[in-house]
Structures are given as C-alpha cells and as structure tokens.
Amino acid sequence: MSEHAGRDPRRWWVLVVLCLSLMVLVIDTTVLNVAIPSLMTDLGATPSDIQWIINAYVLVYAGLLLTTGNLSDRYGRRRLLVLGLAVFGGASLLATLATQPWHLISARALMGVGGAMLMPSTLSILITTFEDDERRKAMAAWSVVATVGVIGGPTLGGFLIERFSWNSVFLLNVPVAVIAIVAAYALMPERRGPERSLDPLGVLLSTVGLTALVYVVIEAPQQGVNLPVAVIAAVALGGFALWERRTPHPMLPLELFRSRDFTGASFSILLMSFGIGAVMLMLTQYLQFVLGYGATQAGLGLLPYALAATVFNYVGVALGQKVSNRTLVVVGLAVMAVSFAGLAMTGGYWSMFASMLVMGAGGGLAGPAAYTTLMGAVPVERAGAGSALNDTVQQVGMALSIAVLGSVLAGVYTARMPHSAPAAARESIGQAVVLGDPAVLAAARDAFGAAMSLGSWVGVACSLAAAALAMAVLRRTAPAPAPAPAREDSEVTG
Incomplete structure (x- = not known):
C-alpha cells in the first residue's frame, strides 16, 4: 500500500486554512496590548475599562468552549469553524465603530462567542485530518502560528496604530476572516464525530x-x-x-481524567498558561512606558521570543522521534523558569532580549509536546470536546494569570509609588505617562520595574511547578498511535 493511501491529499492545504483561522484569534488577543495607550487617550478608558476590554472576551470564550467543542463534533467541525469566523469578523467590524469603552467591551464579548466556535475546531480538524506519523509535524506548524501570532499582534498592531488609529487593529480581522471562510469551503471537507444525543x-x-x-x-x-x-x-x-x-451521552467523558497523560498534560498546561499569561501584557507596557518605545518598536522588540519559539518547535519535532513527550515538556518548562529568572533581574532591553530568546526556546519545546500528549489521550471521535478542554484549561490559566498577577503588579506598583504622586499616577504607569511630569514618570518607571520583577519570580515558580508535575504524572514513553481518523469520524462531502 502506498504511504499516502487513504489520506486526504488536501491535508496540507487544510493545515494552511487552520493556521490562517488561528492567526486571526491569536493576533487579536495580543494586539490590544500595544493599543492600551491609544484606548486611554481616544476612548477615555480607565485601567478598569482596559481590564474588561481584555476580560470580556475571556469570560465569554472560556464559558462557551466546552459547548462549542461538542457542537462541532455533532454538527460538523468545518461548519463551526466558518460560523466562528463569521461572528468574529462581524464583531471586529462593530469594534471599529466604538466611541465609548462599553461599546468596545460589548464587541469584545461578541468576539468571544466567535472565538469559542472557531478555536476548538482548528485543533480537532488537525487531529482528525493527520495520522499519527504526520501529526507531530502538523501540530508544530499550528503551534508556530500561535507563537508568531502572539508577537505578530503587537508588531502589526503597533505599525497600524502609529499610521492610522486603534480602530485599524480590529478592522484587520475582517478580510482575514473572509479569506479563511472562502478557503475553508474550497479546501476543507466536513468532518464530524459519530451521531449522539445532545x-x-x-x-x-x-x-x-x-x-x-x-x-x-x-x-x-x-x-x-x-x-x-x-x-x-x-x-x-x-x-x-x-x-x-x-x-x-456526556459532553466531557470524565474517565479521560483517569489517563495520566491527559491529567498531567492538562495541569501542566494550566500552570504554564498561568506563568506566561500576563507576560506579554507586562513586557509591552515595560517597553512602551519604561523604555519609551513607540508602538511599532515595542512590537518588534518582542520578536526574539517568536523567532526562538519557531526554531525550537521544529527542534522539538526532531527530538520527539527520539525522546518522550514527558522529557520535552519537563526540559522546556525548566528552560522557561530560567528565562523568567532573567526577566526578574532585567535591567534594560538587551537583558530582556536574552531572556525572551530563552523563553521562546523553552516554550517551543514544552508547548507542542504538552498539547500532543493531551490530544493523544482523547478518542478521535471526541476531538472537538478534547480540543475545547485544552483551550478551556489555557483560558482559565490565562484568566487567573491576568487577574492574580495583574492585581499583584498593580499592588506592588502602587505601594512603590511616592504618596505625594497624583492619585491617577499611583493607579497605573499609563496614567503617569499621560500626566507627563518627569519626576512622577521616573518614580513610576522604578515602581513598574519592581512590580515586573515580582511577577517574573511568580513565573519561575509556576514553570518549576509545572515541570515537577509533568515529571511525576506523565508517562515515560509516548502513547501508542491513535486509530486512523477515518474509522471514527464521518466525512461529509462538500
């Protein structure tokens, strides 16, 4: 039998569509970080408004993921992908029309609905399209796009904000969503799990x-x-x-948690997401408010992370043929702990540059191996639900990170600011920049540096805890290959 017999000849084009769809989501999530100064100035957004502009999306997205993942298994993964792109693109268009903070908060919540439809489908379609011998390579490409999007968001967003306005960062989503919808219908077969009751x-x-x-x-x-x-x-x-x-007919078969790989990967991803969740928000503010970079410079300043992660994603693919996922996860998380320690002691851009290179290397090794381990423990016919659980774990970790570390950062910052400083400047460094008083701004930069150092030490602790958990719980050897998707899923023409 030919090596490719029974495989979808369009599978690598399908991967392109999935990566394009994923890029829309990831860029939008991070692009807001460089838009914060513009939102404060143009919309009059307070720090509380900014938090809800970010968290309205997370709240709706995390709440709906398990539901939409199961709906994709029942009604079709391509169908949910396309619906999600349509809702996300339409909500992005509404966001460009916002004139008050609450307008943007509402649009972001609607974008969360679209994102919840879209995200589980990307990973579940990948898992059911590629067989075991190609899945790790496809997963690495998916992960690279996610990583590049994390950095590409601030970089592209900074370019657009400096030349146009904050509205343009949302308008960008619309044509990309349209292209992804057309490509999905042209290139992607419909797949769904076995018929089951809701x-x-x-x-x-x-x-x-x-x-x-x-x-x-x-x-x-x-x-x-x-x-x-x-x-x-x-x-x-x-x-x-x-x-x-x-x-x-459960939405989430709880027996999955009896699998050491599933449980260990889930909690490792949770801790990893908690450790890294607020980092990009923290670093983009550090670059803009402390080092005085413009929006485009701040985005470009984060590129070392993306470059290192891209390279080490594919290093991980090669190593995955020789060592276990557990080894890659543990080593990658330990490397990330080293990078957080470097950030805690950073004294300018070049020390931050080195830490980001190390962080990208660790994330490139640990992330894809952890996701592959988790999805490898999920029956192929429940790929949508498994992908949704993976996304839910990450989003809960990110929400915890932004909420808890964000509060810690704000508390340390305020405590380190002189009592004589204006109340607004003591509330956030962004307000100190807006006030423009050199003495207050100097104090704010010192206070933010101290807050970022403490937040980075929390990242060290989370990365080491995740590494210890992976070492203790994940199996030493890789799981046996999953059954071929065709035996489990049904494919619908058109």
Missing part, C-alpha cells in the same frame, strides 16, 4: 459554571471574592461533574 443540561451547567468561575477569578483581586457568584460556580460545576457521570 446534553442540554450539561451545556447549561458547564456554561454557567465556567462563566461564573472565570468571573470570580477576574473580580477577586480587586473586589474580593463575590460569594454568590462563587457559590453558583461551585454548584454548577459540581452538578456538571455529577451529571456527566450519569448521563449516557
């Missing part, structure tokens, strides 16, 4: 529980724990777990 109670409980959980996490550092919402989260998620054990 789980409406599971949908309700998971959506309410995850949304309430992320809300509590976001609000707790500033407002304290909202006890009624925390109770709702606990009751809904507890009820979801009990229901999923009893229903014949």
Whole structure:
C-alpha cells in the first residue's frame, strides 16, 4: 500500500486554512496590548475599562468552549469553524465603530462567542485530518502560528496604530476572516464525530459554571471574592461533574481524567498558561512606558521570543522521534523558569532580549509536546470536546494569570509609588505617562520595574511547578498511535 493511501491529499492545504483561522484569534488577543495607550487617550478608558476590554472576551470564550467543542463534533467541525469566523469578523467590524469603552467591551464579548466556535475546531480538524506519523509535524506548524501570532499582534498592531488609529487593529480581522471562510469551503471537507444525543443540561451547567468561575477569578483581586457568584460556580460545576457521570451521552467523558497523560498534560498546561499569561501584557507596557518605545518598536522588540519559539518547535519535532513527550515538556518548562529568572533581574532591553530568546526556546519545546500528549489521550471521535478542554484549561490559566498577577503588579506598583504622586499616577504607569511630569514618570518607571520583577519570580515558580508535575504524572514513553481518523469520524462531502 502506498504511504499516502487513504489520506486526504488536501491535508496540507487544510493545515494552511487552520493556521490562517488561528492567526486571526491569536493576533487579536495580543494586539490590544500595544493599543492600551491609544484606548486611554481616544476612548477615555480607565485601567478598569482596559481590564474588561481584555476580560470580556475571556469570560465569554472560556464559558462557551466546552459547548462549542461538542457542537462541532455533532454538527460538523468545518461548519463551526466558518460560523466562528463569521461572528468574529462581524464583531471586529462593530469594534471599529466604538466611541465609548462599553461599546468596545460589548464587541469584545461578541468576539468571544466567535472565538469559542472557531478555536476548538482548528485543533480537532488537525487531529482528525493527520495520522499519527504526520501529526507531530502538523501540530508544530499550528503551534508556530500561535507563537508568531502572539508577537505578530503587537508588531502589526503597533505599525497600524502609529499610521492610522486603534480602530485599524480590529478592522484587520475582517478580510482575514473572509479569506479563511472562502478557503475553508474550497479546501476543507466536513468532518464530524459519530451521531449522539445532545446534553442540554450539561451545556447549561458547564456554561454557567465556567462563566461564573472565570468571573470570580477576574473580580477577586480587586473586589474580593463575590460569594454568590462563587457559590453558583461551585454548584454548577459540581452538578456538571455529577451529571456527566450519569448521563449516557456526556459532553466531557470524565474517565479521560483517569489517563495520566491527559491529567498531567492538562495541569501542566494550566500552570504554564498561568506563568506566561500576563507576560506579554507586562513586557509591552515595560517597553512602551519604561523604555519609551513607540508602538511599532515595542512590537518588534518582542520578536526574539517568536523567532526562538519557531526554531525550537521544529527542534522539538526532531527530538520527539527520539525522546518522550514527558522529557520535552519537563526540559522546556525548566528552560522557561530560567528565562523568567532573567526577566526578574532585567535591567534594560538587551537583558530582556536574552531572556525572551530563552523563553521562546523553552516554550517551543514544552508547548507542542504538552498539547500532543493531551490530544493523544482523547478518542478521535471526541476531538472537538478534547480540543475545547485544552483551550478551556489555557483560558482559565490565562484568566487567573491576568487577574492574580495583574492585581499583584498593580499592588506592588502602587505601594512603590511616592504618596505625594497624583492619585491617577499611583493607579497605573499609563496614567503617569499621560500626566507627563518627569519626576512622577521616573518614580513610576522604578515602581513598574519592581512590580515586573515580582511577577517574573511568580513565573519561575509556576514553570518549576509545572515541570515537577509533568515529571511525576506523565508517562515515560509516548502513547501508542491513535486509530486512523477515518474509522471514527464521518466525512461529509462538500
């Protein structure tokens, strides 16, 4: 039999469409970091507004992921991908029309709906399109796009903001979404899992529980724990777990957590996401507000991370033929811990440059191996649900990071600012820059440097904890190859 017999000849073009779709999401998530000064000036956004412009997306996105992942398995992964692109692109167009912070917050929430439809489909289609011997290479390409998008967002966003306005960073999503939709229909077959009944109670409980959980996490550092919402989260998620054990057609088969690879990879990704979640937000502010870089310079200043991660993604592919995923995850996370320690002691751009190179190398080794391990433990017919869980874990980690580390950064910054400084300048370094007082700005830069150092040490702790967890829980050897997707999934013509 030919090596390629039974394989979709369009599979590498399908990967291109998936990467293009992923790029839309990732760039949009990070592009806001360089738009913060413009949003404060043009929309009059307060630090609280900025947090909700970022978190409105996270709140809706995380709450819907499990639901949309299951819907993609039932109704078609390409269908959910296209719907997600359409909603995301349309919401991006609405965002360009915002004249008040709440307009932009509402548009970002709608973008979260589109993102929740889109994101699980990208990884589940990848898993069901590529067989085991090609899957690691495809996963590396997917991961490279995610990494490049993280840096490409600030770089491209800075270029657009300096030449046009903050609106342009959202307008960029529209043509890319249109191109991805056309390409999806032209190149991608429809795939879905076996026919199964919907789980409406599971949908309700998971959506309410995850949304309430992320809300509590976001609000707790500033407002304290909202006890009624925390109770709702606990009751809904507890009820979801009990229901999923009893229903014949669960959204999330809880027996997956009996797999050491699935559980170990999930919690390693959670800790890794927590450690790195606020880093790009922190570094873009450091470059702009402390080092005085323009928006484009700040974006370009983050390129070392993307370049190193791109190279080491493919180094990881080569090493993955000889060493286990566990080894790659543990080594990569340990390398990331070293990079965070370097950031904690950074004294300017070039020391930050070196730390970003090291961080990119560690992330390039650990990330794809962790995602491959998690998805390798998921039955192919539940690829949408498995991908959604992977995304949910990352988003909860990111939300925790932005909320907790964001609060720590703000608290340290305020504590280190002189009491004689204006109240607005003591609240955020962005406000200190707007005020323009040289003495206040110098104090703000010192205070932000101290806050960033503490945040980086938290990143060290999270990376080491994730490495220890991976070492203890993940299996020493790679799992056996998954069954060929064609035996599990149905493919729909057109």
